[in-house]
Amino acid sequence: MKVTVDYGKCAGLGICESLAPEFFEVNDDGDLDLLKEDIEPDELQSVREAVAGCPAEALRIVDN
Numbered sequence: 001m002k003v004t005v006d007y008g009k010c011a012g013l014g015i016c017e018s019l020a021p022e023f024f025e026v027n028d029d030g031d032l033d034l035l036k037e038d039i040e041p042d043e044l045q046s047v048r049e050a051v052a053g054c055p056a057e058a059l060r061i062v063d064n
């Protein structure tokens with residue numbers, strides 16, 4: 001599985017970064033950088049929390 005970002009929806013709020021910092025980072029310009037896409041089994045919980053926590057509904061988990 002991997003995580004995708006709809007950059008048109010993302011508002012750069014950084015909640016995802018606080019929940020899964022190994023995947024998400026809001027850069028100095030306030031834009032989200034996706035640090036990696038592929039989700040290992042032991043990372044799924046934190047990525048799910050980030051998806052659920054994003055108020056803009058910009059994150060999705062999809063099958064490869």
Ligand code: SF4
Binds near residue numbers: 010054057
């Ligand atoms: S929580 Fe959602 S809106 Fe905020 S930076 Fe992450 S993807 Fe963007």
